[in-house]
């Protein structure tokens with residue numbers, strides 16, 4: 309797993325501690341992070357490990373901005389996600405929605421039974437998103453935990469000078485962004501000679517979309533939207549953009565983690581402002 313050589317990662321990787329040490333962690337503040345990725349086809353040029361690799365890489369960079377006192381505790385990523393929309397493409401290894409749902413619920417119960425109060429589901433695969441949104445609420449109901457969710461691509465608005473607006477909106481799979489980030493993390497795992505510059509114009513022309521921009525949308529699988537398995541212009545990817553992407557997203561992500569670690573639910577009702 310990436311990040312092993314790093315001080316902050318070593319201090320915050322939760323399974324490296326003994327049960328006694330974990331028992332003695334002050335749980336009042338702090339958050340446990342469960343990263344969720346995927347192993348699935350990412351076009352002819354990227355490794356099928358792309359989404360989980362991106363989770364590892366972004367988190368490794370994020371932890372370089374954190375310290376032990378921030379109480380951000382990292383679990384190993386779930387490498388498999390719900391990738392059923394890519395099944396049939398060799399190298400796609402998917403869980404079903406019900407299996408992933410149950411795995412997340414089981415682990416969340418373990419987080420609660422270990423004494424923690426907050427759980428963050430950190431997702432780097434778009435196909436997991438609907439399920440995670442639903443499960444996050446179920447976990448809240450079943451365990452009483454404060455449950456948060458975020459995507460590795462939150463804060464993509466900080467990348468507008470690196471990628472086109474088109475790419476940031478429609479380049480959802482194996483395009484410029486993911487190709488650049490994987491080049492930055494594992495250059496040898498990418499075959500740029502095969503990187504497709506697949507067009508995605510239909511998404512913006514039509515009034516029925518693929519659920520990116522709101523409005524009526526159609527349920528789709530990978531083969532419905534692309535003949536080469538990608539969406540976005542992968543040929544534009546390069547390592548420098550990827551490094552800068554990781555740099556910017558990780559700084560924002562670290563700030564978000566710190567905020568989450570002291571969040572309390574009564575904040576939502578504004579009770580901290582009410583004097584009865």
Ligand SMILES: [Zn+2]
Nearest residue numbers: 358359481482
């Ligand atoms: Zn991906």
